[in-house]
Each structure stands twice: as C-alpha cells, then as structure tokens.
Amino acid sequence: MKKSFGAKTLAYPTPAWVIGSYDKDDKPNVMTVAWGGICCSKPPAITVSLRKATYSFASLVERKAYTVNIFSGKYVAEVDYYGIASGRDHDKFDETKLTPIQSDLVDAPYVDEAELVLECKVIQMFELGLHTQFIGEILDVKADESILDETGKPSIEKLNPIIYAPGMSNYYGIGSSLGKGYSTGMMFKKDK
C-alpha cells in the first residue's frame, strides 16, 4: 500500500557535490548542491542546478566554468557548511582551511582536499523555474591516489562519497556492494 506525499523533490540518492568557481574579483568560492547528475555520455557532461539568488550563479554564467568536488565522509562538516554560508560575505576556503587550486583546463578552482574532481566547461544553460541548469562538459576527472584501487582506478568504496537524503536532510556514506552491473540481472535473460 502506497502513501501519497504530493508534488515534491524527494528522490534517493542525491549527491552532495561542491561546486567551485571564481567570482568577479577572482576570489575562489564553493557551494554545495544536491540537485545534479550526469546527463550525457558524448560529450561527457554533468548537470548542476543553481538558484539565481546564490552567489555562485553569476560566477558560472560569467566564467562559463565550474568544478565538481566530491568529498569523502570525513569532510561532511565542510561540505555542509558550503551549503549554509554564502560566498557573498564569507571566504569559505579560508574559514574551513581547505585549498583552492587553479584548474589548468577551465576558468575555475578545484579543492585540493577533494578526493575526486571534475573540471567542467559550461556548454548550455536551461532555465527551469527557481533553478537554472548548468550543463558542464567534463574535460577531466582527477582522483586522489588515496581512492585508487589495486588496478589504479577510482573506487567508490575507498572514496566513501557523501550522499544526501532530501526530505530527511541528512548525509550518508556508501553501503555494501549489492552486485555487478550488467551481470546480476542476467538471470532473467532468456534469449529468443
């Protein structure tokens, strides 16, 4: 039996991604978003949605660039803070003692301490209502050596990325493995 909760933004999982950008004075800034996801394979692209009222909004519009910084659970307080304070009146890098690094590829800073970083060039913007979507072409993915597995590839288990639960407004880590993609479902396949 299902209970109806009405028209609301309730879906699991959502990310807790930290968006890096430069403001009009070249000051590096970060903000946390939960509204986003990968949106295209070719070109590789990711979408993040920002309200016009945010300080980062103008930075993304003007610089046509942003980074997506994905942190492990040990940085949950920093990630939460980046969604609370505004870059308009806070230097969030300084306040949390994290380190901005200028991207070689796009006009945006990434966070040195973030274990996984995507450098993105804004290729499209779509106004949806309260939020505007920024479609970012992913020019590079950089991973900290601490999250690489024995084959040298990024591992979600080693990263233990922060997951956000809207509605409940709570952060979670990653759980145990449920099985391999394109594999566990093969039990249903009866080729004709």
Place this chain on the structure above:
Amino acid sequence: MKKSFGAKTLAYPTPAWVIGSYDKDDKPNVMTVAWGGICCSKPPAITVSLRKATYSFASLVERKAYTVNIFSGKYVAEVDYYGIASGRDHDKFDETKLTPIQSDLVDAPYVDEAELVLECKVIQMFELGLHTQFIGEILDVKADESILDETGKPSIEKLNPIIYAPGMSNYYGIGSSLGKGYSTGMMFKKDK
C-alpha cells in the same frame, strides 16, 4: 597527489532509477538509468537522460510522461535486468514478475513493487548529444508504507535505495549516517 583520468562520466553517487512508460501499443515498459537527478525545486522537477536508440525514448516523447521507480537493494537483479534487455523484444514486467500500475496523474505506469515512485509529466526536452534530457515535473511522490519512519515520512535508511557506481559498474546500498544537513557545518560559522 591527483591522477588524471581524462574526459569521462565518472561521478559518485549516481542513481539506478527505473523509468516506467507506455509504448505505442500501450504496453508498459521499464528501463534503468543512472544519468539523472533532481533539477528544480519550483516546479519540483527531475531530469533523466535517455539515448535515442532506446525503446523507451519514443514512449517518453509521445506520452510526455514517465515514472521514476526507486527500489531497495533486494530488487537489484530486476533493476539491473531493466538496463540490459530492451522493451523492443522483451516484456520486462512479465519476465521479472513485477506489476505495472496505471498512474492516475500521468500517462505512464509505475511499478507496484518499487518502494518509492515519482509520477512525472515531461515539461521540457533538451538534446545534449548522445543523450537527451527529459525534464519531468514531479506531480506526486508515492511511498510504500514499509519505508516510512515513526513520524510517517519516507526514510532512506528503511528504503536502502540502490546506488550505481559508474566506471566500476557496481551497485551499492546506503551506508551509515554522517550527520544532519544545515547542522554539522555550523561549527564553521562565525557571524560577523
């Protein structure tokens, strides 16, 4: 020290959402997507990206509707299968013995066994390249009573939704709580 992995669709977490739709013969169909996320608060909206080559693509274009079905880990084989087989030559509901239910609100079926369901009306479509984004206005969220907490609200812990890890192509459950949103980060706040 960070290692560069090039331009690719690698970000964590991504969802494993099952998209429900009707085909041209009114046959209910499902497919699994990992490219998507919430994209707007007002109107409440979610985006999912499909390749034109998928069987569901024409259904979403023609019916202007879809459902997002979010399953607990116990359905990981079904969810994986929905991303392997095509509705063009498979009746995925029948093969997996799950139950399509006609939505009252949109011209699409949802999956009765899915613990969390979003009923969506397509309000915009954006071509991005290999994938097309379908922006769906969320008209209702329905939750199974099994995932409600003691206050009667949907709980991500009770649901234990399936999380997909691109690159590794593996599914995961949800992990332990890392802290409360708009709360754990307050330690950094020094009001001026």
